[in-house]
Amino acid sequence: MKRLLSAVSAVYAMSLFNTGAIAQSANDGKEPFGKSPGGKEVFLYTLRNGSGMQVKITNFGGRITSIEVPDRDKNMGDVVLGFDSMSGYTAKPAANAYFGALIGRYANRLAGGTFILDGQTYHVPTNENGKNSLHGGTHGFDSRVWDVKQASTNSLELHYLSPNGEEGFPGDLNVTVRYSLDDRDGLRIDYTATTDKDTVINLTNHSYFNLSGPGSGSILNENIMIDARRYTPVNANLIPTGALDEVSGTPLDFRAAKQIGSRISGNFEQLKLANGYDHNFVLNHPGDLSAVAARVEDPKSGRVLEVFTTQPGIQFYTGNFLNGSVHGIGGTYTFRSALCLETQHFPDSPNHTNFPTTELHPGQVFHSTTIYRFSTK
Numbered sequence: 001m002k003r004l005l006s007a008v009s010a011v012y013a014m015s016l017f018n019t020g021a022i023a024q025s026a027n028d029g030k031e032p033f034g035k036s037p038g039g040k041e042v043f044l045y046t047l048r049n050g051s052g053m054q055v056k057i058t059n060f061g062g063r064i065t066s067i068e069v070p071d072r073d074k075n076m077g078d079v080v081l082g083f084d085s086m087s088g089y090t091a092k093p094a095a096n097a098y099f100g101a102l103i104g105r106y107a108n109r110l111a112g113g114t115f116i117l118d119g120q121t122y123h124v125p126t127n128e129n130g131k132n133s134l135h136g137g138t139h140g141f142d143s144r145v146w147d148v149k150q151a152s153t154n155s156l157e158l159h160y161l162s163p164n165g166e167e168g169f170p171g172d173l174n175v176t177v178r179y180s181l182d183d184r185d186g187l188r189i190d191y192t193a194t195t196d197k198d199t200v201i202n203l204t205n206h207s208y209f210n211l212s213g214p215g216s217g218s219i220l221n222e223n224i225m226i227d228a229r230r231y232t233p234v235n236a237n238l239i240p241t242g243a244l245d246e247v248s249g250t251p252l253d254f255r256a257a258k259q260i261g262s263r264i265s266g267n268f269e270q271l272k273l274a275n276g277y278d279h280n281f282v283l284n285h286p287g288d289l290s291a292v293a294a295r296v297e298d299p300k301s302g303r304v305l306e307v308f309t310t311q312p313g314i315q316f317y318t319g320n321f322l323n324g325s326v327h328g329i330g331g332t333y334t335f336r337s338a339l340c341l342e343t344q345h346f347p348d349s350p351n352h353t354n355f356p357t358t359e360l361h362p363g364q365v366f367h368s369t370t371i372y373r374f375s376t377k
């Protein structure tokens, strides 16, 4: 199995994190965003590109709170679910939906909250109805205050040191996430991580997209293409069985673009187990940032979202747990009123030796890149 975590020298790794003074230049778009539950002041940063795209990110959980891009008539509008205050993110049930957040140490699920590494069994919080560990545990990266290493007009670099043993995971883990905008309406996310002990990681961003705007109703009329010949089927607890099944002949075949809602209610066990789409797709071109991994088109607004990634998988989630109990920017977040495209390693990989490894060792540098690119048609 091809190893997807790249290793370069430890010297390079050190130079990434011992950069000395924090550069805080040229971002006039920094404003107070309130206090974290632990009482730390957090901020909201506005990134802009040369063509009018605007993205807001808070260092609380590294969360994207809004992305404004043009529709086919050149009207700017937000395309992600979010809140304009801290309390929106910390109140339940919104806090359990991970709106716009950076996810770690382990994105997606770890069965029973356990895994074996170097012959040792590790226990991490079972924060999903007591069954699995989901998205890093009870206090994952989504609820941490990230250090701002650099902020400019069109980029923001965040850093978080997750100490050895945090949420049960081994090793001091240094994580840097850099958000940057280009002038072709691309939002690029670069993730870098190093450890001082053998550990496992899976990092992603958990933005909920609705190309017609947050609070504008169902995404079932949007069309999606996913460049995946296989997916990882799940059991009733949404844990991969370990199989890598073909999408061919199933409602998970999105190799040619299909309307999201066209088969979602079909008589197919995987859709029933997840109450819709909530599956990891095995990308056909892992590591290839020039390949379109997924493409969403919204007939209403004319907006198009393309996802590019170096990661081997993508979780396509149709907001099946949204139920109208959360009110955020744009209105009420109803059932299936947004979709997530979480680029990632496969769920529960440490417990499946046939999946690409998520182990990270001292001296290695983990690096991945995802680009969300917007356009119209």
Ligand code: BGC
Residues within 6 Å of the ligand: 096, 097, 098, 108, 238, 278, 315, 317, 321, 340, 342
């Ligand atoms: C998971 C869903 C979960 C959602 C919010 C997604 O990544 O696959 O099952 O409900 O995150 O936690």
